[in-house]
Amino acid sequence: MTAPLTDTLRSAIWAILNDLDLEGLVGTSAEIHLERPANLDHGDFSSNAALTLAKRNDRIPRELAQEIADRLMSAGIDHLIGAEVAGPGFVNIRLANDWLTDLIEVVVDEGSEFGRSDLGEGQRVLVEFVSANPTGPLHAGHARGATYGDALARLLEFVGYEVGREFYINDRGVQMQTYAASLAARSAGEEPPEGGYVGQYIRDWAALMSEGEDPLEWGYAHARAEQQRVLRALNVHFDSWFSEREMIASGAIERTLADLRERGVVDDADGAVWLRSTDYGDDKDRVVVKSDGEYTYLLPDIAYHRDKFGRGWEHLIDVLGADHHGYVARMMAAVQSLGHDREDLEIVITQLVRLERDGQEVKISKRSGDLITMEDLISEVGPDAVRLTYLLQSVDSPQTIDLDLIVRQSNENPVFYVQMANARINSIGRVAEERGMTRLGISEADFSLLTHDRELDLLRTLGQFPDVVRVAARERAPHKITTWVRDLASAVHGFYHDCPILHPDTPEDLRQARWWLAESARIGLRSGLDLLGVSAPESM
RNA sequence: GCCCUCGUAGCUCAGUUGGAUAGAGCGACCGCCUCCUAAGCGGUAGGCCACAGGUUCGAUUCCUGUCGAGGGCACCA
Numbered sequence: 355m356t357a358p359l360t361d362t363l364r365s366a367i368w369a370i371l372n373d374l375d376l377e378g379l380v381g382t383s384a385e386i387h388l389e390r391p392a393n394l395d396h397g398d399f400s401s402n403a404a405l406t407l408a409k410r411n412d413r414i415p416r417e418l419a420q421e422i423a424d425r426l427m428s429a430g431i432d433h434l435i436g437a438e439v440a441g442p443g444f445v446n447i448r449l450a451n452d453w454l455t456d457l458i459e460v461v462v463d464e465g466s467e468f469g470r471s472d473l474g475e476g477q478r479v480l481v482e483f484v485s486a487n488p489t490g491p492l493h494a495g496h497a498r499g500a501t502y503g504d505a506l507a508r509l510l511e512f513v514g515y516e517v518g519r520e521f522y523i524n525d526r527g528v529q530m531q532t533y534a535a536s537l538a539a540r541s542a543g544e545e546p547p548e549g550g551y552v553g554q555y556i557r558d559w560a561a562l563m564s565e566g567e568d569p570l571e572w573g574y575a576h577a578r579a580e581q582q583r584v585l586r587a588l589n590v591h592f593d594s595w596f597s598e599r600e601m602i603a604s605g606a607i608e609r610t611l612a613d614l615r616e617r618g619v620v621d622d623a624d625g626a627v628w629l630r631s632t633d634y635g636d637d638k639d640r641v642v643v644k645s646d647g648e649y650t651y652l653l654p655d656i657a658y659h660r661d662k663f664g665r666g667w668e669h670l671i672d673v674l675g676a677d678h679h680g681y682v683a684r685m686m687a688a689v690q691s692l693g694h695d696r697e698d699l700e701i702v703i704t705q706l707v708r709l710e711r712d713g714q715e716v717k718i719s720k721r722s723g724d725l726i727t728m729e730d731l732i733s734e735v736g737p738d739a740v741r742l743t744y745l746l747q748s749v750d751s752p753q754t755i756d757l758d759l760i761v762r763q764s765n766e767n768p769v770f771y772v773q774m775a776n777a778r779i780n781s782i783g784r785v786a787e788e789r790g791m792t793r794l795g796i797s798e799a800d801f802s803l804l805t806h807d808r809e810l811d812l813l814r815t816l817g818q819f820p821d822v823v824r825v826a827a828r829e830r831a832p833h834k835i836t837t838w839v840r841d842l843a844s845a846v847h848g849f850y851h852d853c854p855i856l857h858p859d860t861p862e863d864l865r866q867a868r869w870w871l872a873e874s875a876r877i878g879l880r881s882g883l884d885l886l887g888v889s890a891p892e893s894m
Numbered sequence: 895g896c897c898c899u900c901g902u903a904g905c906u907c908a909g910u911u912g913g914a915u916a917g918a919g920c921g922a923c924c925g926c927c928u929c930c931u932a933a934g935c936g937g938u939a940g941g942c943c944a945c946a947g948g949u950u951c952g953a954u955u956c957c958u959g960u961c962g963a964g965g966g967c968a969c970c971a
Contacts, residue, residue, distance in 0.1 A: 384911075393914070402913065405951060415951070441914045442951065487971090528971060626969055637897075637967075644969040651971045679898055680966040705899060706965070713905095746919095747907055750899060752964060754906065759920085766920055770933045778931060785930050818910095825910050837908060840918075851926095851935045859929085872930095894933075 359453065360399075362431060364388050367401055370425045374418075378410040390818075397436070397446035398453070404443040415443030454813040455801035461816065461874040462796055469819045469881055473827060474515030480662055481507045483673035484585070485522040488577040489533035491555055492584050492728040493718050495675070495707045498753065500728070501744040501887070502704055503673045504590045505832035508885050513827040518667065521592045522658060525574055525599045527651070533577075534570035537563065553725060584729045589737045589887050598654055601661060607649060610657040611642070619691040629656075631687035634696075640684050656688045663694060671830070672701045676752075679703045702830055704749040711757045726757065734761045738888045742769040745836045745886055768840060772883070773891055775843035778850050779876045780892040782869070786856055791865075793873075799866045808852045809871060812845040816878045823885070832886065839882035846875050 367388065371379055386407070391400045404419035411418070416439055423437040423445045436448030461468050483503025486496050503519065511517045524530075536550040540560035546552050563572050578595075585592070614620045614629065621628045625645035629652070632639050642653040662670055670689075674681070682701045689699040709716040709726055718726060731740050743760050746768065747753055759766050786792070804810070818838065826834035854860050855868045883890045 387911075387913095389910085389913080391914075392909090392917085396914065400913085402952095405913085409951065444914070524971080624969080628969095641969045646969080648969085650969065676899070676965045678966085682898080682966095703899070703965090708964085751907075752900070756906075759906090767933090768919070771919085774931075774933055778934085782930050789930090821910075829910090833908085834910080837918085840908095844918085847934055848936095850930075851932095854929060856930045894931075 359433065359449075360388060363399060363447065366426060366429050366431055367403055367422065370422055370429070371403060371407070373425070374421065376407050376411050378407060382406050382410075391446070396440060396444070397438075398449045399447040400440075401445045401447070402443075404439075404445060408443060419443040419445050451805060451810060452802065454810055454817065455804050457813055457817050458799075458801055458870050458874045459796060461877050462870065465877055466881060466884070468877060469823045470512055470514075471820065471824060472514035473824060474510060474513050476514060476516055477669055478516045478518070478667050479510055479669045479671060480518045480520055480665075480667040481510070481671045481673065482520045482522055482662075484581075484590075485524070486581060487524045487529050487533075488574050488581065489529050490551070490553065490577060491725065492581050494709055494726040494728060494731055494755065495718055497588070497728050497731060497740060498704050498707050498744050498749070499673050499675060500585060500588060500590045501741045502702075502749050502832065505741075505745055505835070505886055506671070506673070506702075506830055508887060509823070509827050509832050509835065512823060512885060518594065519592045520594045520596055520662075523578065523595055523597050525578075525597055526602070530570060530574065534573050537573045538569040541569065555725065584727075584732070587732050587737060588728065588740060596658070596661075598658070601658060602654060606657040606661060607653060610653065610660050613660065614642070614656075614691065617691065617693065629684075629688060629691060631684050631691070634687035634690040636683045636687040640687075652684065652688070655685065656692070659685070659689055659699065660692055663692070663698070668698070670699045672699070674701060674703055676703055676705045700830075702749065705752040708752060708754045709757055710754060716757065731760065735767070738773070739767055739769040741886060741888050742772070742836065743767070745833055748831060748833050769888065770894070771847075772839055772843040772879070772888075774894055775846040775850075776876065776879050776883070776890045777892060777894040779846065779872050779879070782855055782872060784893075789856065791856060793869045794866055796870050799870050800863050801867050801870075803864045803867045804871060806853055808845070808849040809868070812842075812849045812871065812875055815842050815845045816875060819878055819881070835882055835885045839879065839886065842875065842878055842882065846879065849875070 367386075371386075386401070386403045388399055388401050391397060401422070404413075404415050404422055407413070408415040408418050419439040423439055426434070426437040426445070426447065433449040433453040434447065435450050436446075438446050438448075440446045481503055484492070484496055484500050486492055492500070507517045507519050532547075532550055536546040536552075536556050537560050539546045539550065540557050541563055546556065559573070559576060562576070563569065582595075611620075611627070619630055619633070620642065621630060621639070626641045627643035628639045629642050630639050640652055641650050642656070643649045659670065672685070682703070685701065686696065686699060690696055709718065716726060739760060743755065744753070804813075815838075819842075822834055822838045826832060849871070853868055855865055855872060860868070880890050
């Protein structure tokens with residue numbers, strides 16, 4: 355609905371510009387846009403065409419703008435009721451309200467499909483996230499990657515990608531040995547070895563381990579099961595849990611090394627094997643096989659990415675914490691060394707989470723055992739509040755989580771604000787039933803009665819959803835969905851407050867129109883929350 | 895020393911490919927329940943968009959530099 359009209363306006367403007375025989379149309383096409391002004395006084399849409407083109411055509415911006423505005427008005431465009439020059443030379447375009455109210459039927463008709471697109475064209479994308487070592491419980495820091503990765507996957511599916519969610523299990527190596535040794539020591543009533551894990555959870559878990567168990571295997575299975583259980587509780591689901599050990603056992607390392615040699619991207623020097631990653635922009639070449647014959651951590655990671663492509667994934671997204679960012683350049687180089695394009699691998703770095711309590715920073719350290727576990731958070735406020743809190747802001751920014759606040763079930767927590775908006779709409783149906791009131795068919799509603807600012811605001815926000823979804827997906831920014839959901843909730847609250855539906859003073863025909871408007875808002879709210887993986891309870 | 899991300903209201907943060915008077919929540923203050931959920935709505939106060947240059951009709955946004963915060967720079971994982 356929104357999109358076709360923007361297309362109409364855009365092509366009408368371009369037709370006018372061509373008619374006016376202006377210079378520089380080709381070179382500036384990207385700079386001429388049709389935008390939605392933040393300020394309603396500036397119309398429903400606005401174009402900067404005159405400003406962009408005036409100088410190189412030796413014209414006065416406002417005069418050129420006036421010419422464009424006049425021609426727009428006589429172009430016979432649907433809904434168009436005004437085009438005027440403003441400011442330095444903007445053309446502000448005004449539309450009749452039915453431009454907005456037409457949206458109601460579209461949303462009701464499309465339902466949960468509203469906002470969906472085929473931006474991804476069915477491309478197969480594998481999102482790898484969390485991938486925490488199986489050496490302890492997931493903590494509050496992991497929750498950021500978990501909620502982000504999951505929301506991103508939902509978003510990409512919604513815009514037409516075929517998406518897989520994978521957890522890479524680092525189930526071998528030094529960390530595992532240290533962890534097993536710490537478990538064994540606690541189990542025997544001793545202190546963990548030098549450099550071992552001293553956290554309380556090691557004591558707790560060791561107590562659960564029966565006599566004669568292999569601490570490494572038992573510890574691995576236990577940590578993995580715990581992580582899976584807690585992720586499920588957060589409503590995060592993976593399609594695959596990929597084991598490093600199994601991959602290595604299958605001979606993937608040897609095959610990868612052979613592949614790299616065949617491609618001529620590795621060199622032998624000083625008794626070691628080096629990946630010439632500087633060929634692809636890395637700072638220095640990287641050792642993949644040490645002079646003692648052992649391979650470095652990098653080689654399994656290369657083999658793992660090779661495996662992902664081998665399984666038919668066309669595009670890979672790795673979600674990593676900021677502490678891994680030094681790894682990006684070499685991995686990008688490695689993937690290109692395997693013959694893939696630079697664009698085939700995308701690494702999203704999430705900045706670190708800082709936890710505060712009483713205004714003081716709470717440090718997270720698995721080794722020392724000072725842990726705020728993910729489970730603690732979920733059990734305090736439930737998965738919805740945890741998810742929405744983490745998905746509130748861009749992963750590019752470091753995030754401060756106030757533990758006192760998230761735990762407090764108050765209006766300071768935005769999840770209540772949003773869910774409340776949904777619950778209020780749903781309550782209309784319940785109350786109507788009690789009072790014996792019924793909603794008639796949508797085709798009988800007269801939406802021209804919707805002229806209240808609150809009603810139009812609600813529609814304006816609702817109409818942005820398809821665009822917001824596209825932008826959020828393109829920028830890998832699910833927090834933009836959160837921002838929109840809050841905006842929509844705000845519009846719903848305002849509408850609910852000022853535009854009563856069931857009240858006896860509300861005329862029946864207006865009641866019907868508002869009722870369907872409320873229904874379209876409910877659909878939008880639900881869709882946004884679904885993308886975030888947050889539930890939409892019908893009552894609170 | 896080099897690289898990455900960031901610096902916006904007292905606090906936590908938004909800000910669509912550069913647009914007009916920079917927004918929200920919380921906190922502070924003042925109002926609103928004979929009315930579908932007051933976990934709500936409205937209003938007031940609060941800003942040198944870190945700083946300095948540059949690009950142009952126009953910069954919070956793009957470029958360079960400075961300062962500050964966090965993270966990273968191994969034949970460790």
